[in-house]
Amino acid sequence: MRHFAVERVCTIERIVAAALLVAVGACATPHPGSMAEAYRDPYEKTNRKLYAINKKLDHYALLPAAHVYRAVVPGAARHGVTNGFNNLGEPVSFINAVLQGKIKQAFRTVDRFMLNTVLGVGGLADVATDLGRPEEKEDFGQTFAVWGIKSGPYLMLPFFGPSTLRDGVGLGVEFAVDPVPYIRNAVIDWKFYYSVAEFGLKAVDLRSQLIDAGADGLLAGSLDEYATVRSAYLQHRQSQIYDGNPPDEDDMTPADAPLAPGGTRQPDSSTPQPPSAVPTTPVPSATDQPTAADKPAGDATTPPAATSADAPKAP
Numbered sequence: 518m519r520h521f522a523v524e525r526v527c528t529i530e531r532i533v534a535a536a537l538l539v540a541v542g543a544c545a546t547p548h549p550g551s552m553a554e555a556y557r558d559p560y561e562k563t564n565r566k567l568y569a570i571n572k573k574l575d576h577y578a579l580l581p582a583a584h585v586y587r588a589v590v591p592g593a594a595r596h597g598v599t600n601g602f603n604n605l606g607e608p609v610s611f612i613n614a615v616l617q618g619k620i621k622q623a624f625r626t627v628d629r630f631m632l633n634t635v636l637g638v639g640g641l642a643d644v645a646t647d648l649g650r651p652e653e654k655e656d657f658g659q660t661f662a663v664w665g666i667k668s669g670p671y672l673m674l675p676f677f678g679p680s681t682l683r684d685g686v687g688l689g690v691e692f693a694v695d696p697v698p699y700i701r702n703a704v705i706d707w708k709f710y711y712s713v714a715e716f717g718l719k720a721v722d723l724r725s726q727l728i729d730a731g732a733d734g735l736l737a738g739s740l741d742e743y744a745t746v747r748s749a750y751l752q753h754r755q756s757q758i759y760d761g762n763p764p765d766e767d768d769m770t771p772a773d774a775p776l777a778p779g780g781t782r783q784p785d786s787s788t789p790q791p792p793s794a795v796p797t798t799p800v801p802s803a804t805d806q807p808t809a810a811d812k813p814a815g816d817a818t819t820p821p822a823a824t825s826a827d828a829p830k831a832p
Contacts, residue, residue, distance in 0.1 A: 549662045549663055549665065549758050549759070550661065550662045550664070550665050550666045550667040550668060550683065551667045551668065552667075552668040552681070552751060552754070552755060553667075553668075554667065554668060554669060554670050554671075555668040555669065555670060555671040555681045555751055556671070556751060557670075558670065558671045558747065559670050560670050560671070560672065561671075563673075564671065564672065564673040564743070564747075565673075565743050567673040567674070567675055568673045568742075568743050568746070570675065571673065571675065571676065571678060572742075574676065575724070579720065579721065579724050580724065582721050582724070583721050583724040583725045583728060586721050586722070586725055587725055587728070595722065595725060597641040597642065598641075598718070598722050599722055599726065600633070600637070600640055600641055600642060600643045601639065601640045601641050602719055602722065603640070603643070603652060603654075604630065604633045604634065604637070604639070604640025605640065605697050606654065607626055607629060607630040607633075608630070608695065608696050608697055609655075609656065609657075609691055609695055609697075610626050610652075610653065610654050610655045610656075611623050611626045611627060611630070612694070613655035613656055613657060613659060613660045614626055614653070614655050616660045617655065617659070617660055617663045619655075622653050622655075625650055625653065626653060628645070628650050629645040629650040629651075629652070629653075630645075632644055632645040632648060632650060633645045654757075656684075656687055656688075656691060657686075657687030657688070657690045657691050658681070658683055658684035658686075658687035658688070658754070659687075659757055659758050660687070661683050661686070661687055662683065662758045663758065666683055667683070668681040668682065668683045668684075669681055669682025669683050670682055671747060671751065672685055678746075678750075679746055679747060679750035680750075681751075681754070684754065698712075
C-alpha cells in the first residue's frame with residue numbers, strides 16, 4: 518500500500534512537471550484579464566442573500582470559536598500556527614509563479630520554503646523573511662488573470678466568502694493539484710477527520726487574523742457591509758494580480774474601466790476628434806459694427822443714413 522502511494526505521488530509529480538513545461542511558453546500575458554464584470558456584480562441580489570447566511574454563520578459559530586482560540590492560545594503560538602499554514606502554501610505559490618513565467622520568484626519561493634521548513638521548525642517560525650525572503654503568495658486565480666482570463670461575475674461563496682468566478686475555479690484547481698496533501702498522505706496515515714480538523718483550525722486562525730486587522734470595526738462603521746466587503750476584496754485581488762502596483766484609472770482600457778449605473782463613457786482627450794460637419798460662422802456683435810469715425814471721408818460705397826428731412830412725405 519505504501520509503495521502504491523509513493524508511485525501515485527511520483528506520477529502526479531510527473532504530470533505537474535509536464536504541465537509546467539507546457540504552460541511556461543504560454544504564460545505572462547501583457548494585459549491581465551478584465552475585472553469589469555466583477556465590479557458590475559450582476560448577481561448582487563443572490564450574493565447579498567449568501568452574505569447574510571455567511572454573516573449568521575460567522576456570528577454564531579466562527580466568531581465565538583475565534584474568541585475562544587484567542588483566549589486559550591497565546592499570541593506567539595497563534596503566530597506560529599499562521600506561519601505553519603503559510604509555509605504549507607509555498608508549493609502552490611511555486612507552481613503558480615512558474616506558470617506565470619516568474620522563474621526568479623519561483624526559486625525565491627523554494628528558498629523560503631526550505632529555510633522555514635528546516636530552520637523554522639516546519640514553518641512555525643518565519644526565519645526566511647528575516648533573511649531577505651519575504652512571502653510572495655501566488656494562486657491559480659492570479660495565474661488565470663495573468664493568462665488573460667476575465668474575472669467573470671463577483672460571487673459570494675457559502676462559508677468561503679467573497680470571490681469571483683475565476684477565483685472560484687482557481688480554488689478548485691488548487692484543491693486538486695496541491696502536492697502537500699498527496700505527499701503527506703504517502704508519508705503518514707492521514708485520516709479524513711484530520712483534514713476536517715486542519716480545515717477548521719485554518720478557518721478559525723484566519724478569523725482571528727481578521728480580528729487583529731480590525732475588520733469588524735471597519736464593517737461596523739460602514740453604511741453597507743456587503744458593498745464594503747466587495748470593494749475591499751476586488752481592490753485587494755487587483756493589487757495581488759499586479760504584484761502590488763495596480764494601474765491608475767486613467768491607464769485602464771475602455772473595456773476594463775467600469776461605469777457607474779447610467780453613465781456614459783467620455784471620449785479620450787488624447788485622441789484627435791474629427792471636425793464638426795456643420796461649419797460655424799462667428800456672429801458679430803453690436804460693438805463690432807464700424808462707426809462713422811472709422812469710415813474714410815467720401816466713402817461712396819456706403820450711403821449716408823437717412824434723416825427725417827429726406828424721408829418722403831405722405832400725400
